[in-house]
Amino acid sequence: MLHQLVGYLPGEVALPDNMTGSQFLGWMRRLRASANGGLYAGRLLDRFDLNPEAVIATMSKGTRQKLALVAAFAHDPAVMILDEPTSGLDPVMQQTFIQWIREENLRGKTIFLSTHQFTEVERTCHRVGILKQGSLSLVDSIDHLRRKSRQVFEVSLGESRDLGFLADPDLDVALVNNRTATITVNGPVIHLIQKLSSLPVVSIREITQDLEEVFMEIYQHDEEETE
């Protein structure tokens, strides 16, 4: 059955408030009739440091989120679907969650994660899909997304020079001081190297764009195209 293979954590966690956490997990196990549910649920409870004995209505948001995580994946499903999974979790638990997701992935599980937390995506995902206005506007690997985006370099010279003259349609130059500039390359990198060849360059450092910048760039690019 498909339900046995899939675990789903909804974005808005609504639990049966009148039960204790233990009762809730017990009923989920009985309904799923899962042989390994108890064992794996126990491991998850330990992992997320969750005591499920309290009545759900009295639990904090973070505890409810942890209980929902345990309930959704207690049957050790092969496919996991998570919608904003770290919402309400404290930073320590967010770290625990990311570590757990990585381990589950190494165990061979397929994990779909929907989130607005870019660091979470960068640390857990291999492939990213960007949803815009309800449709999938892009699917790619994180590495490829970064390579496709504009490259940014920080260039330092051995002596003071006005680096403003480097600017042209393919190069955006932002001066940091009279020896250093941040240069964004919109075309081939060789163009920058050619321009720098006559200058006393001390160092060139590539500034890595994080996923949020890549995302914003793609979003803005899409909007410009739409206009």
Add this chain to the structure above:
Amino acid sequence: MKASVIALGWHTIKKATYGYSAGIAVYILFLAWVYPSISTNPAVTRLLSSLPPALLKLAGISSNFSTYTGYLSSEFYSVIDIWIIMWFVTMEAMVLVGTPRQNHSLQWWLSSPISRSTWILGQFLALVLGLAFLTGVTMASEILGAWWFNGGHLYWPGMIWLNVVALLIGLLITGYSMAFLAWVPKVTWPLTITLIFYAMNVIGSMAPHLSVLSNLSLFGVYQPSLIAAGAVPTLATILAFIFGAAILAWLASVVFSRQDLAL
């Protein structure tokens, strides 16, 4: 049908069921306790004979208090028992089906490998179980009251049929409550329909020229004073109630399966 689905439903309503049952038991035992003094009190007989027949009929007091079962049919079965069943069934149906839909906790149960129709039929059977529990407690309390306070005098057929008919009415209310809640997760519809049926029966009982309303109401079959005196519903009536409840349960499962739910 998975037993665990029914067990989950029972777990959800069991505290309320025990609460209603305790109330019924205490009330019946109290009635049984005071019965010997009421049955021998001429003032009570005079009072009853002075009241308008329509009012007595409305209150279900058309049998005299000379028998324990007749007395209970007036004092408990005529109004209180049927109101308890109406209220219990509609409210607990809401707790079982409407509330989990409203607060979205239903998605957890539906994320397990059980179909929607299995789930709602399980809730239907859990509510029928609760109804049967109430009926069992009612009968046990009446027997205990007869044995304890009235020297064991009990008209068994009357007692059994009063409870069977009340159970059948509860069964039908369960059916349409589930069907309505499978469609819209609000108690308004089942409660309104039940009250309309009840009002039809009341009006039909009070005004002879409108007795057709009683016949159209599902409460029309519930005549405690007559049942206590030995009149029992026909087999066709009993089968109609059971068949009707089964059809409504099936309808509930069809409607529920087609709803736009989270899972």
